[in-house]
Every structure is written in C-alpha cells, then in structure tokens.
Amino acid sequence: MKKRLSLLLAVSLVLGLLASCAPTTPGASGSSSPAPSGSAEPSNSSTPIGPKEVTVNLIQEPPELNSVLTTSTGSGDVLRHIMRGLVALDATDTPIPAIATKWDVSEDKKTYTFHLRDDAKWTNGDPVVADDFIYAWTMLFTADTAANYAGTWSSMILGADEHLNSKEPSAEVRKELDDLGYTGLPMGFKALDDTTLQVSLTNPYPYFLQVLSFYNFLPMNQKGVEAIGFDQYAKEVDKLVTNGAYKMTSWTHEDNIVMEKDPTYYDAANIKIDKITMVMISDAGAALNAFQAGEIDMLKVNADNRDILKAQGVEIHTYDDGGSWYFEMNTTLPGLNNSKVRRALTLGVDAETFVAKVVNNNSTVANSFVPPAIDQGKFTEACGPQITRGDYAGAKALLEEGLAEEGLTPATFKPVLIADDTTAAQKYAAFFKEQFKNNLGVDLDVQVMTYKNRIARMQSYDFSIVFAGWGPDYNDPMTFLDLFLTGSGNNHTQYSNPEYDQLVADARKEPDAAKRQDIMIEIEKILAQDAPIGYVYNRATDYVLSDRLTGYVCTAFTDMSLLEADIVE
Numbered sequence: 216m217k218k219r220l221s222l223l224l225a226v227s228l229v230l231g232l233l234a235s236c237a238p239t240t241p242g243a244s245g246s247s248s249p250a251p252s253g254s255a256e257p258s259n260s261s262t263p264i265g266p267k268e269v270t271v272n273l274i275q276e277p278p279e280l281n282s283v284l285t286t287s288t289g290s291g292d293v294l295r296h297i298m299r300g301l302v303a304l305d306a307t308d309t310p311i312p313a314i315a316t317k318w319d320v321s322e323d324k325k326t327y328t329f330h331l332r333d334d335a336k337w338t339n340g341d342p343v344v345a346d347d348f349i350y351a352w353t354m355l356f357t358a359d360t361a362a363n364y365a366g367t368w369s370s371m372i373l374g375a376d377e378h379l380n381s382k383e384p385s386a387e388v389r390k391e392l393d394d395l396g397y398t399g400l401p402m403g404f405k406a407l408d409d410t411t412l413q414v415s416l417t418n419p420y421p422y423f424l425q426v427l428s429f430y431n432f433l434p435m436n437q438k439g440v441e442a443i444g445f446d447q448y449a450k451e452v453d454k455l456v457t458n459g460a461y462k463m464t465s466w467t468h469e470d471n472i473v474m475e476k477d478p479t480y481y482d483a484a485n486i487k488i489d490k491i492t493m494v495m496i497s498d499a500g501a502a503l504n505a506f507q508a509g510e511i512d513m514l515k516v517n518a519d520n521r522d523i524l525k526a527q528g529v530e531i532h533t534y535d536d537g538g539s540w541y542f543e544m545n546t547t548l549p550g551l552n553n554s555k556v557r558r559a560l561t562l563g564v565d566a567e568t569f570v571a572k573v574v575n576n577n578s579t580v581a582n583s584f585v586p587p588a589i590d591q592g593k594f595t596e597a598c599g600p601q602i603t604r605g606d607y608a609g610a611k612a613l614l615e616e617g618l619a620e621e622g623l624t625p626a627t628f629k630p631v632l633i634a635d636d637t638t639a640a641q642k643y644a645a646f647f648k649e650q651f652k653n654n655l656g657v658d659l660d661v662q663v664m665t666y667k668n669r670i671a672r673m674q675s676y677d678f679s680i681v682f683a684g685w686g687p688d689y690n691d692p693m694t695f696l697d698l699f700l701t702g703s704g705n706n707h708t709q710y711s712n713p714e715y716d717q718l719v720a721d722a723r724k725e726p727d728a729a730k731r732q733d734i735m736i737e738i739e740k741i742l743a744q745d746a747p748i749g750y751v752y753n754r755a756t757d758y759v760l761s762d763r764l765t766g767y768v769c770t771a772f773t774d775m776s777l778l779e780a781d782i783v784e
Contacts (some may be wrong), residue, residue: 266782266784267487267488267489267490267782268488268489268490268491268492268782269488269490269491269492269512269513269764269777269780269782270491270492270493270494270510270511270512271491271492271493271494271511271512271513271514271775271777272493272494272495272496272502272505272506272511272513272514272515273289273292273293273472273493273494273495273775274289274495274496274497274502274515275289275495275497276289276468276469276495277289277290277292277293277472278290279449280293280294280449280455281445281448281449282294282298282351282430282431282433282435282449283351283354283355283360283362283431283435284360284361284362284363285430285431286363286364288686288774290430291430291774292493292774292775293463293472293474293493294430294433294459295459295773295775295776295778296459296460296461296474296491296776296777296778297455297457297459297460297461297462297463297474298430298433298457298458298459299313299314299335299343299433299458299459299460300313300314300427300428300430300432300433300434301313301314301315301318301329301331301348301412301427301432302315302424302427302428303428304425304428304770304772304773306768306770306773306776306779308425308690308770308771308772308773310424310425310427310428314331314332314335314343314434314458315329315330315331315332315412316330316331316332317329317330318330323419324419324421324726325373325415325416325417325418325419326395326403326413326414326415326416327413327414327415327416327423328407328411328412328413328414329345329411329412329413329414330410330411331343331344331345331409331410331411331412332410332481333409333410334481335458335481336458336479336480336481337436337439337456337457337458338455338456338457338458338462338477338479339436339438339439339456341436341438341439342409343434343458344406344409344410345406345407345408345409345410345411345412346406346409346437347434347435347436347437348404348406348412348432348434349404349405349406349412350434350435350437350440351432351433351434351435352372352402352404352432353402354435354445355368355431355432356368356369356372356375356378356379356402357378357379358379358380358381360445362431363704364429364431365379365431366379366703366704367688367704367705368426368431368432370417370723371416371417371418371420371423371426372402372403372404372414372415372416372417373388373391373392373395373397373402373403373415373416373417374388374392374397374400374401374402374403375402375403376417377401378401378402384401391415392415395415396413397415403415403416417723418723418724419726420723421691421728422689422690422691422693422694425689425690425691425772426688426689428689428772429688429689434458435456436456436458439456440456443456451466452464452465452466457477458480459477459480460476460477460480460482460483460486460778461474461475461476461477461480461486461491462474462475462477469495470494470495471492471493471494471495472492472493473490473491473492473493474490474491474492474493475489475490475491476488476489476490486778487766487780487781487782488777488780488781488782491777494511496511499516499517499519499520500520502514502520503516503520503523503524506524506759506761507527509761511761512760512761512763512764513758513759513760513761513764513767513775514758514759515756515757515758516531516757516758516759517757518574518575518576518757521576521757521759524759529759530759530760531757531758531759532757532758532759532760532769533576533577533755533756533757533758534755534756534758534769534770534771535577535586535587535588535753535754535755535771536588536686536754536755536756536771536774537586537588537589537686537687537754537771537772538586538684538685538686538753538754539581539584539585539586539684539685539686539695539750539753539754540581540682540683540684540751540752540753540754541581541584541682541683541684541748541749541750541751542557542560542561542564542680542681542682542683542748542749542751543680543681543682543683543707543708543747543748544557544560544679544680544681544708544746544747544748544749545676545678545679545680545707545708545709546708546709546710546747547676547709548679549621549622549623550617550618550621550623550628550630551679551680552621553617553618553620553621554617554744554745554746555613555614555616555617555620556614556617556618556621556628557617557745557746557747557749558602558610558613558617558744558746558749559610559611559613559614559617559655560614560651560655560657560680560749561602561746561749561750561751562602562604562606562607562609562610562613562749563607563610563611563614563650563651563654563655563657564647564650564651564654564749564751565604565650565654566580566581566604566750566751566752567580567604569646569650569751569752570752573642573643573646574752574754576755576756576757577755577757578752578753578754578755579752579753579755580604580751580752580753581750581751581752581753582600582601582602582603582604582750583595583598583599583600583601583602583739583743583750584601584695584696584739584742584743584748584750585598585692585695585696585735585739586687586695586753587753588687588753588771589687589690589691589692589694589695590690590691590692594692594732594735597732597736598735598736598739601739601740601742601743601750602743602750607654607655610654610655611625611654611655611656614655614657625655625656625657626656628657629657629658629659629660630651630657630659630660630679630680631659631660631661631662631679632644632647632648632659632660632661632662633661633662633663633664633669633672633678634661634662634663634664635663635664635669640663641661641663643682644661645661647659647682648661673707674707676707676709678707681707682751683707683748684754685698685705686771687771687772689772690771690772692735693719693722693723693735696719696722696735696738696739696742697719697723699715699742699747699748700715700716700719701713701716708747708748710745710747712741712745714741715738715741715742715745718734718735718737718738718741719738721734722734722735722738756769762783763782763783764780764782764783765780765781765782765783766779766780766781767780768780
C-alpha cells in the first residue's frame, strides 16, 4: 500500500523489489520458474465449490492485518474485503463514500467534517462510530505503537507530527488547534458526536481523500482490540473485529484465508459473491497448474507462464501497477558519494533491453521518477524525460570523471551485487552485471543471500546500491517525491539536499495546482541531477481470470478487489 514493493535484490548493489510492500517476485507470481504445460487442456474455467464462491491466489501470507501497523499490498488485499474506512476507491480509483456518507470541506480546504452512516456494524455487534476512528488514529500517531507509516502521514494532520515525536506543539500550532476547537487535544481530529468526525490538516492537500483510503486510516473497535490485546490483535482468525463486506471465517497460516459475506454489512445487498478463498501459492509452476486445473479463478503471472497460457488461448490481462523501479544508491560510500558516478551507473544500463528481454511484458522504460500511473500520466508528460539514454561512451567517460574526483578508477571501483536466492533475482543480477562490465568497464561481484538477511543489510544501510521499486499510496506525485527527504524512513540512500527538502515543503503548502506542479517538476530535475536513484522502468503486471469471474478490479491503487465481482452462471 506504501507501499514498499517487494525487494528482489540488494547491492552492496542490492537489488530489491519493494511493494505498496509485501514480498513478491518478478511478475508478482512467485517463483519465476515456468511450469510445464503438461497434458492440461487449454481451459481457464474453474469448477467452483459453490455457485457464488471464488478462489484467488494471494501468493503469500499477509504479513500484518493490524490496519494501524500494516504496510503491505498483500495485507491490504485482505483488509479491503473485511474492513471499511471513511472512503473507498471505486474501479476508476476515485474516492467514494463508505462509512462516511458525505463530507464538508472548509473554505481554506484544511478542515474536513465527515458525516458517518448510522447502519454500519462491527462483527461483535457494536455500531461503527466516530470514536472508532479517533482510537485507531491515536494509536497510529503514538510513538510506542511503532507504526512504520506513522511518519509518512503525521506531517499532514495538525499536531500529529509533534505528538508522534513526543513534542509539545509550537505556540502557533497550539493556537491553531485551539481556534479550531481542539482545546485540550494534542491532534487535529475529534468526534463531534457518534456520526460526525472532524479532521484538520496542516496544509490543503488535494489528495487527502485518497490518503484516507489507505489501510492505516481504517477504524478499530476499541472494546474488541483491548479485549484481545493490541500485541495479539489480528494474529489469528478469532482475534479480529471487522466491519467490512466479508468476515474472515478461517485462516490457515501460509496456506489460505477464507472469507464469507457478512449479512450485517450495510451494503450486503450489492455484494454478489458469497465466499472468497485466498490461497497462498508462491511457486509459479504450482500456481499455473492450479489455474489450469480450474482450482483458482485469478492468477498473476510472470512472462514465462503468460506465454504458456497465451499459447493455450487464455486471455491475458495487463495493468499498470504503478511501480517505479530504480537503482537506489548509498550516497555516503566512496564513489557513490559522487553524483557523476551515480548518473553514469544509471546511463550505463540498457533499460530498453532490460524491459523487452528480461521483464518481458508491457512495462515501460522510466526516464523520470513519478510513473505514468499517477494522474493518468499527466504529470509524467508535463515533467518530460529527465535523462537521455544510449550514449554508453559518454556514460563511461562520466563515470571515470566522477571516480577520479574520489581517487578511484573503474578497476578499483568494485561494487558487490547481493541477490535474493530466487531464480528471478539472479536473472536480474546477471543482466546488470553484464551491463556494468560491457558498457562501463566495472566488475560487479554477485553474492546470494536470504531475503531476511538482505532486508537487514538495507535497514542498517549496509549496502551500496539497491534496485528498488516503490508503489503509490495515493494518486498524486507526492507519494513518490517525498521519499528522499533528509532523514525519511524510506530514504535508504541517506541522500540529503536542503533545496530538495524545501521544495517538497513548498509543494505541500502550495494551493495553486499549476504552481504546485511547477515545484514538483523542479524536484524531479534535482533528483535526476543529484541521482541518489537511477531510473530503470515502470512496471506492468499480467494476470489471468477464469471464464466464470467478472467484475474483478485490479489497478495501481487497488491491487485486488472482488467487492464488485460476480460469477457468470
């Protein structure tokens, strides 16, 4: 959700795929090893357990179903079906009413008043009320909760940043809180009554409603959470209190989750599928066999399995998943502390061939940071390409110039590529190793390690380069552009530029859309020049559906939704 996309590789050049989050492999279908076509008939019609039941491949165990703590796409795919927040996203990623039926916005666009429906219920029978949001958000912005995304959102809500960092609000912030009616409260949100919630922001954020669709802003039933214990909440099927279209009825860890339609859900009449089973098949070959056997109705596929299914006449669906993929470089290390070296490493890779031959789907080459999935590509078009590719001699000369400034040469500059122990990760690593050698004269060593060890290296900044992906949390360029602020928890590069930081702050405050876009384009220019990251590609994902499933939604901001789905009889 962010959504860190799953990490594939790491370098000391650490190559990593990061999701809105949870660990996945290239093509989002688990192992990249192709499954044999065997003798299976070329059919994609599954045999249902019941007339209104579907089975989809979640790929892997959701790492965290506590909505305050979660950061992963896989967890979000589950939460989307069992929980409901103030707003939701429709099939076009537009915010629509959910628990909130309507909202009022102040003239300065900084205070929202949400009017909640009075017929939403928790699975323990309690009504969903405004205080359920107050409880959840207070937990989110409390330091002891240790919510990974708290710092991402705290700058948006009045007083939340100070509360998260255990600081008293400044006199200016305190006065603003008091003037808005938050006297005695540390943060700018409160329940006016059971069905009215007021929220005040630090600036007018045009994407605030989209932010509210993110899982961290879901409500929590305080009575239920406290009875279970926050540290145990959402760890098992009987340790959840939910308010969504479905209630979880079974959870076999590392195997499957079963959800059944909740008849007390306020919009149950429009939920057509009675039962959803989410299986966790991480091996691409096993998943392909299950789909061909009619055991699952939705499968995300890598290039090899896509081609097998396409040859059998199965329709291949593709969507832009919003992932931007790039080299993330540790700017504190010798050689990589030089922006010329960092730019050269980016320009020394044939991204066109990488996309066409290695990724091998509808992904596109990235020549700037914000991907075209944001705002229907309008910002990417306005920004234009920030780098020019194809001049490998020029890239090598730039590399040599930058290394010389640091007392190094291509022969003495020897980054180590640390790769996950998967076929796909090693395939990516081999391509970059060849590119660095042929185009730049740099020897890249490749070392293989477990996912857990690589993540530990990244979190402790014990790497030189990461091939990383970031997926959007909301439909605005800022979901990407604020990643590399000084000290940001997601800034593994340790990059710091006061001008960059100031421009991000300016863009956050600018109410004029045209001026704000100009500021964000300046941020892109600085990022391309300083090059703490090196653009490679914008990811597309392929998937297949059984003939019986219709209305399935899959977008850059809604990774998987069956809320509008139905079964073709």
